[in-house]
Amino acid sequence: MYKIAFDVMGSDLGPKIAVQAAIKFLENKKDLIIVFVGDKNQIEAAINETGNVSTTQYEIFPTTEFIDMHGSILDVKRKKDASLVRALELVQTKKVDGMLTGGHSGAFLAGSHFILGELDGIIRPGFMPTFPTMVKDRVTLFLDAGANNDNTPEDLHNYAKLASTYSKTVLGVKNPEIGLLNVGTEKGKGRELQKLTEKLLDEDKHLNFKGNIEAREMLTGTVDIMVTDGFTGNVALKAMEGTSKILLSAIKANVMKSFMAKIGALFMKNVFKEVKTTFDYKEHAGAILIGANGIVFKAHGSNDIQGFVSTLRMTYDAVQNDVLNKMKKEMAIK
Structure with missing residues (x-):
């Protein structure tokens, strides 16, 4: 029990x-x-x-x-x-x-x-929520989502290790793919924090590190784990949650504007329901303090x-x- x-x-x-x-x-x-x-x-x-x-x-x-x-x-x-x-x-x-x-x-x-x-x-635990992706039944672990304003490369390396264990243990992912949130996908991009973190992740052969990931790929399901510092992570996560909420509201508002749109929506009811279920942040409304x-x-x-x-x-x-x-x-x- x-x-x-x-x-x-x-x-x-x-x-x-x-x-x-x-x-x-x-x-x-x-x-x-x-x-x-x-x-x-x-x-x-x-x-x-x-x-x-x-x-x-x-x-x-x-x-x-x-x-x-x-x-x-x-x-x-x-x-x-x-x-x-x-x-x-x-x-x-x-x-x-x-x-x-x-x-x-x-x-x-x-x-x-x-x-x-x-x-x-x-030294610094991090908030790790999950968020949905375009790949069915695949979520992405995201950390740090705001427990810290400042992080070190060692923090982010440890987050990747812990998140990888969590992904294997709780989500059943055999070999979790890890990405580092950055301003570009090329090697050596970003501030000193990203450059040093990239080096640590790349050298750790126990991790399945796939390189740098841009923010526009956050919902694509490209990786199982996305690592970043707490300040950047909190801003990115809240922007994503807000965008999701606004888009769902905009779809609903526009459907209600015309009779034909309402008729069309009836035929797409299951599609809308699936999209809402997938991207409603209330389905992912918490985070472990990893x-x-x-x-x-x-x-x-x-x-x-x-x-x-x-x-x-x-x-x-x-x-x-x-x-x-x-x-x-x-x-x-x-």
Whole structure:
């Protein structure tokens, strides 16, 4: 039986949506217990309202404090009974196998550092989400998506190693292809960071490094893993999410403009549904903090039920496949 701690207090929409998502996710998971961490009264009210969940499938870890989106990274030290802090402590004491939160990103990063620490050889863990591609059933792991403003070539090399292990273990990719996000595909392109990272990746014969990748190829499925620094990664990911959202909205708006467009849309209903499912970022609405000494995930604070379900699925898959211990072994290889 697996256990996942869920800090339900810090997200934009409050604990109700998070609890509803967890109950929905538990419908087909008989080998999982979710530990709701947060205000007991609010959690119980959400459970009672949602219903249809066995008391053997969840536990409540009550807390008296939480860190909201307007909080500070210092709240990790100030608020000892904050739901985020307690959820991380449950991972650290091995009372759960993993955790997720939709709360304050900075507090999450600080809490992970102070409570869990990092894997051997890791100085700066990175956010690693997945995003869809044009290749059916192929996703790309993308890191760092914003945990750091500055990274070293060694950081990016380690990210590639950890992501490769994750891809093999969780996604079942036999020999993951790795690309370095850059301003051109030719060798030696980019700033000093990209040039030195390219050299490290090229020299590591344990990795299947395919060279530099431009941002316009992010959704093509050219590689299984795309590595970059946290500042660039965060800008690129948010631009991609925003573009996807705008395009889907534009298609819908234009279909509604004329009767003939509506008729045409009826015949293309399945096509539109497939495109929406593939490129809706809510299907990929969370990221593992790769390099942390624990399986810990950060969900979008604005997630709805669908978004939290997708992040729960990612957390469950990582726990079920024992990815942390496999990454530890990878980092032990010199």
